Amino acid sequence: MTGITILLHIPLNPGAGGRVMTVVGSNWGASLPRRSWYGIAGAALLIASGAIHLDLYLTGYNSIPTIGWLFLLQIIAAFALAVVIPLTGLRLAYAAGAGFAISTLGGYLLSLKIGLFGFTEVRTTAGIVAGLIDVAAFAVLAAGAVSGLELARRVVGAVAAVSVVALGLTAVALATPKTQPQPTASSGGQMLKARDIGGVNLLTNAKGLTLYWFAPDTSTKSVCYGSCAAYWPPVTGTPSAGLGVTGNLGTITRTNGAAQATYDGHPLYTYIGDSASGQDSGNNLNLNGGLWHIVVITG
Numbered sequence: 001m002t003g004i005t006i007l008l009h010i011p012l013n014p015g016a017g018g019r020v021m022t023v024v025g026s027n028w029g030a031s032l033p034r035r036s037w038y039g040i041a042g043a044a045l046l047i048a049s050g051a052i053h054l055d056l057y058l059t060g061y062n063s064i065p066t067i068g069w070l071f072l073l074q075i076i077a078a079f080a081l082a083v084v085i086p087l088t089g090l091r092l093a094y095a096a097g098a099g100f101a102i103s104t105l106g107g108y109l110l111s112l113k114i115g116l117f118g119f120t121e122v123r124t125t126a127g128i129v130a131g132l133i134d135v136a137a138f139a140v141l142a143a144g145a146v147s148g149l150e151l152a153r154r155v156v157g158a159v160a161a162v163s164v165v166a167l168g169l170t171a172v173a174l175a176t177p178k179t180q181p182q183p184t185a186s187s188g189g190q191m192l193k194a195r196d197i198g199g200v201n202l203l204t205n206a207k208g209l210t211l212y213w214f215a216p217d218t219s220t221k222s223v224c225y226g227s228c229a230a231y232w233p234p235v236t237g238t239p240s241a242g243l244g245v246t247g248n249l250g251t252i253t254r255t256n257g258a259a260q261a262t263y264d265g266h267p268l269y270t271y272i273g274d275s276a277s278g279q280d281s282g283n284n285l286n287l288n289g290g291l292w293h294i295v296v297i298t299g
Contacts (some may be wrong), residue, residue: 038144039089042097043082045137049104050078052130060287066117074104085141094145100136105166108134109173118281120272122172122230131170139163190237192263194244194297197280203245203263203295205235205270208277213266216290218250222260222267228288234270236259239268247298263295 057071064214069271081097084090107133113119121127142159146152190206203211212232216223224232239249239261252267261268271282271292283294 023172035094035144035147036086036089038147039086039094039139042141042144043139043193045087045140046078046082046085046097046101049101049130049133049137050075050082052126052133053078056126060285062156063286064119065281067111067119070107070117077135078104085188091145094141098138098141098145101134101141102162102166105134105170109169112173115273115275118273118279122227122272123225128164128174132167135163135166135170138166144205145205181274190235190261191240191242192245192249194266195277197278197294200294201244202280202295203268203297204277205268209270209274210277210280210282211235211263211268212271212282212292212293213263213295214288214290214292216268217267219262219265222252222254224267224269224288225255231272231288232282232292233272234258235268235270237261239263245297264298266295 041256053071054075055211057068057075061071061258062068077100081093081100083094085097108127109122110116111119112123112127139159140151142299143156143160146155147158149155191210193204193206193208195202195208195210197210205211213221213222214232222234224234234254236254236258238251238259247264250262250265252262254260273279273281280294282292
């Protein structure tokens with residue numbers, strides 16, 4: 001850092017006697033206060049979280065009813081707060097950022113554990129990373145909001161405690177997510193049924209859950225594995241036609257050797273967002289690399 005020192009050994013006011021003035025300073029200005037560093041770090045964390053949610057939004061979440069526009073609002077809020085907090089330095093902005101981060105985490109955990117607006121989240125790397133970032137953003141911005149105040153030490157202790165609790169809840173939710181519908185056992189096969197939903201004759205499994213087909217699949221191969229299969233459990237086993245079911249039933253072999261049921265050349269799946277018969281919340285969603293469609297029974 002460059003310093004400037006000015007020594008004056010001549011009287012500034014000849015009538016007032018001799019004076020010496022020494023000025024010591026920096027041409028870089030005063031160093032940033034601690035709270036500003038909290039703001040910069042918090043803004044960076046909000047941007048990271050917003051970027052992850054933006055990627056999820058563009059790759060399919062935008063097609064999910066209610067969840068789609070909530071994701072968009074969340075992205076806008078994250079980037080807006082990331083600008084406002086370091087730019088203004090207002091404690092209110094810090095507090096708003098901390099509240100936003102912890103509420104975002106809460107929404108994720110609710111969706112993961114019990115579902116939210118008809119949508120159930122599954123464990124993914126992106127979701128886990130975003131959740132950890134949200135905890136860190138809350139801790140940093142909440143600490144920044146009280147930095148420099150007399151009660152800072154007491155409040156920072158509370159912030160640390162809340163952060164630890166948030167991490168614990170995140171770990172529990174990730175370890176015990178909502179029980180996902182399991183692929184139907186293949187030992188005895190299963191009977192597929194016809195059901196009228198919204199005036200359309202749709203194919204369902206034996207429990208009445210709506211069945212779907214995935215656009216990127218072929219008549220001989222499923223491309224839905226990993227997290228995709230967690231969202232869209234394959235219908236396994238050899239299918240049989242129940243009352244009202246017409247069309248061609250068959251099977252393909254998945255990579256683990258299990259038989260997956262097909263209808264008119266489409267491998268079949270259920271959707272974790274459907275919790276009861278008569279629901280078709282997965283229809284026309286663009287998730288996990290492609291479009292999902294209900295299976296309309298052909299004449």
